[in-house]
Amino acid sequence: MNPLWLSQTWAVMRLELKKSFFNRRSFWIYLLALAPVLIFAGHALDVSGRRGHRQQMGARNPGVTAEKMRQVHSGMTRDEVTKLLGPPAEKITTSRRRGVERQNWAYSDGSAELRVYFAGDEVRGTNYRDACNFGEDTIIFAAVFQFFFLRLMVFFGCVFVFINLFRGEMLDRSLHYYLLAPVRREIVVAGKFLAGLVATSVIFCTSIGLQFTILNMHFDPQVMEQYMARGSGWHHLLSYLGVTALACLGYGTVFLTAGLFLRNPLIPAVTIEIWESINGILPAMLRKFSVIYYLRSLTPVEIPIDRGVPPPLALLALNVEPVAPYIAVIGLLVVSAALLAIAARSARTLQINYGAE
Amino acid sequence: MSADLIAFDNVSKFYGEVLGVNRVTLHIPPGITSLVGPNGSGKTTLMNLMTGLLRPTRGSITVCGLTPSDPEKFFRLVGYCSQFDSFPKGFTGFEFVYSFLRLFGHSHAEASRIAWESIERVGLQEAAKRKVAGYSKGMRQRIRLAQAIAHDPRVLILDEPLNGLDPLVRAETIALFRDFAKEGRHLIISSHVLHEVDIISDQVILLSSGYVVAEGQIKAVREEIEEHPMQILIRCTRPQALASRLFEHDHIVEAKVHSDGGGLLIKTKSADQFYLLLNQVALGGFDIQTVAPVDDDVNSVYGYLIGQEEATR
Numbered sequence: 001m002n003p004l005w006l007s008q009t010w011a012v013m014r015l016e017l018k019k020s021f022f023n024r025r026s027f028w029i030y031l032l033a034l035a036p037v038l039i040f041a042g043h044a045l046d047v048s049g050r051r052g053h054r055q056q057m058g059a060r061n062p063g064v065t066a067e068k069m070r071q072v073h074s075g076m077t078r079d080e081v082t083k084l085l086g087p088p089a090e091k092i093t094t095s096r097r098r099g100v101e102r103q104n105w106a107y108s109d110g111s112a113e114l115r116v117y118f119a120g121d122e123v124r125g126t127n128y129r130d131a132c133n134f135g136e137d138t139i140i141f142a143a144v145f146q147f148f149f150l151r152l153m154v155f156f157g158c159v160f161v162f163i164n165l166f167r168g169e170m171l172d173r174s175l176h177y178y179l180l181a182p183v184r185r186e187i188v189v190a191g192k193f194l195a196g197l198v199a200t201s202v203i204f205c206t207s208i209g210l211q212f213t214i215l216n217m218h219f220d221p222q223v224m225e226q227y228m229a230r231g232s233g234w235h236h237l238l239s240y241l242g243v244t245a246l247a248c249l250g251y252g253t254v255f256l257t258a259g260l261f262l263r264n265p266l267i268p269a270v271t272i273e274i275w276e277s278i279n280g281i282l283p284a285m286l287r288k289f290s291v292i293y294y295l296r297s298l299t300p301v302e303i304p305i306d307r308g309v310p311p312p313l314a315l316l317a318l319n320v321e322p323v324a325p326y327i328a329v330i331g332l333l334v335v336s337a338a339l340l341a342i343a344a345r346s347a348r349t350l351q352i353n354y355g356a357e
Numbered sequence: 358m359s360a361d362l363i364a365f366d367n368v369s370k371f372y373g374e375v376l377g378v379n380r381v382t383l384h385i386p387p388g389i390t391s392l393v394g395p396n397g398s399g400k401t402t403l404m405n406l407m408t409g410l411l412r413p414t415r416g417s418i419t420v421c422g423l424t425p426s427d428p429e430k431f432f433r434l435v436g437y438c439s440q441f442d443s444f445p446k447g448f449t450g451f452e453f454v455y456s457f458l459r460l461f462g463h464s465h466a467e468a469s470r471i472a473w474e475s476i477e478r479v480g481l482q483e484a485a486k487r488k489v490a491g492y493s494k495g496m497r498q499r500i501r502l503a504q505a506i507a508h509d510p511r512v513l514i515l516d517e518p519l520n521g522l523d524p525l526v527r528a529e530t531i532a533l534f535r536d537f538a539k540e541g542r543h544l545i546i547s548s549h550v551l552h553e554v555d556i557i558s559d560q561v562i563l564l565s566s567g568y569v570v571a572e573g574q575i576k577a578v579r580e581e582i583e584e585h586p587m588q589i590l591i592r593c594t595r596p597q598a599l600a601s602r603l604f605e606h607d608h609i610v611e612a613k614v615h616s617d618g619g620g621l622l623i624k625t626k627s628a629d630q631f632y633l634l635l636n637q638v639a640l641g642g643f644d645i646q647t648v649a650p651v652d653d654d655v656n657s658v659y660g661y662l663i664g665q666e667e668a669t670r
Contacts, residue, residue: 004429004462011459015445023446173443176410177504180439181460182432352410353372354441 008183012191013198020161020199029160029200032153033207036144040215047132048218050113054131057089058110069107069114069128076123081105081116088116134223138236141215142301145208145240150247150295151276154204158251159269161200163259165192166347173354185347193256193340200248205241212237232300239300246298250291250332253339260346289335294328360422362386363407363512363543368416370402376567377402381416383562383572385545389538391554392547393655394564400547401440403564404514407545408437420512421543433461436510438501440517444489450500451476451485454507461508475507476500480529494521502530512543519553531557551656561655565663579653585661586610586624587653589631592646596621599643606634622651 064085088105095102103118111131117124169175178188227233258268276292287293363385370377378399392400405411409425423431458468476485479499498521538544548554563571571578600612611624625631639645
């Protein structure tokens with residue numbers, strides 16, 4: 001490759017990286033990336049707090065076991081419950097209606113928790129909550145990653161960063177400086193794209209790293225060590241990081257190209273979001289013209305679809321025909337390369353007419 | 358096509374159905390060339406076409422034998438200070454000039470040195486480390502000029518370059534333009550301030566509603582306007598006698614004694630014949646103090662060609 005092209009690409013990247021990382025508008029990207037970190041931090045704090053509380057309840061009533069707690073059912077009387085589990089660790093009178101007292105009893109074996117709801121003398125309902133377990137959290141992380149992080153955070157982050165690479169400069173009336181420099185327009189496209197890719201990948205991969213660390217922080221260090229060193233921890237983490245970077249690549253090329261053709265960023269953003277959401281029900285041929293199709297095949301943890309999952313969410317999780325990881329990566333690279341070629345071709349004939357923007 | 362000319366060959370540009378410029382054929386030699394015309398006459402469109410920011414709907418354009426489709430060569434030759442008063446966000450004056458110099462492939466040290474030299478040429482050293490967002494209009498104009506001249510272009514295109522400059526800086530900037538032109542470079546300047554054009558230009562291109570109405574040296578253009586005889590003011594004693602002497606010749610169409618009685622305003626169809634005649638008249642005993650054309654400036658020429666109303670718009 002021509003060394004001048006390399007130095008020019010780097011010069012374009014320097015200009016764009018500064019804008020992508022430090023622009024006042026970039027605040028929204030950081031907020032998007034930070035949102036799931038905050039959610040998982042809240043979850044970790046909640047679990048840690050509850051664990052301490054359950055251990056205290058378990059200490060008050062050492063005879064309680066998980067098996068006994070599961071035996072409690074509606075229709076039992078207070079005496080029957082007391083006979084089975086002993087006096088409750090916590091007892092709250094919630095209300096008294098039509099002379100019937102309603103009470104909420106709590107038991108714990110130190111890790112799981114049972115809430116028993118009484119109306120008068122009779123059990124009207126129970127709520128058994130198991131201790132926070134590692135497998136469940138792994139699935140929660142996978143679900144948050146697929147349904148929210150990829151589809152919303154990374155998607156809209158890429159909308160913002162990549163559409164602004166050209167469209168934003170047209171609105172700011174500063175794109176002409178690039179077009180008046182002795183640089184091939186393909187180099188301008190490449191430099192801008194790489195800057196956007198580096199910025200979004202760094203921001204969102206950092207977010208994934210933080211989410212992963214914070215979510216798992218409340219587990220026992222030995223469990224964590226086993227998961228990371230001897231289990232599939234590193235594989236999961238690296239897969240999530242890789243899928244995030246590939247998502248930035250895929251969505252980046254889509255929105256960079258859209259920014260060159262369309263004036264209103266909302267139109268491509270909404271259209272592509274809908275297209276990505278219905279990917280699971282599209283014909284096999286059309287399914288391949290999508291970023292999420294390839295990304296879903298690369299995610300390390302399968303999300304089980306329960307019967308109770310509402311149809312819109314089930315549709316998002318549907319991956320009818322997953323492809324082999326190497327095909328997914330190559331497919332995504334091919335789609336991205338094709339889109340970049342279209343963007344470069346469009347940039348070659350780009351005219352500056354700010355008045356029309 | 359000569360490698361020393363800026364050539365427009367039957368160029369038209371339409372914005373949808375709106376005319377930008379139409380059927381423009383020009384061959385611009387080195388020196389200072391001014392594009393003159395009111396707002397909307399097509400000056401900026403011509404400049405944007407020259408630099409490839411716009412593509413012609415018809416026709417072709419070459420600048421010293423090159424086209425903007427080969428940007429790597431073209432923009433080492435051409436510098437364009439456009440009228441867009443906008444900058445990449447968050448840059449200081451120095452960073453702005455420096456960053457775009459890096460696109461030429463210069464190293465950090467080289468780009469820094471060239472950027473400082475260029476900033477010095479426009480006299481903006483003290484403000485160079487401040488954010489461009491805090492600059493006055495004149496300072497923004499100068500930093501854009503510094504960016505356009507930093508790579509020492511052979512062709513410099515400047516859209517309304519004197520807008521917003523105070524009189525002192527304006528004089529310095531005009532001197533800078535003259536230095537550039539003396540070195541045999543092209544300077545294409547657009548302006549709607551006609552007296553400024555008179556001072557600066559070697560040649561003018563007059564535009565109206567997207568059409569080139571005249572081009573060349575302003576005096577030559579003036580002489581070709583036959584329907585408006587040239588007006589010349591002669592300061593002399595005995596203006597009535599001089600008038601009757603001049604009226605013996607066919608090319609003198611009007612002679613009016615000046616209101617102060619100390620001169621004569623004549624109209625002639627041929628300036629050349631008039632000046633020959635004047636030599637004979639002077640030898641004939643008339644005391645002629647000064648002779649000065651009064652309507653061979655851009656303003657008058659523009660008024661004659663496209664109407665006074667347009668010229669002052």
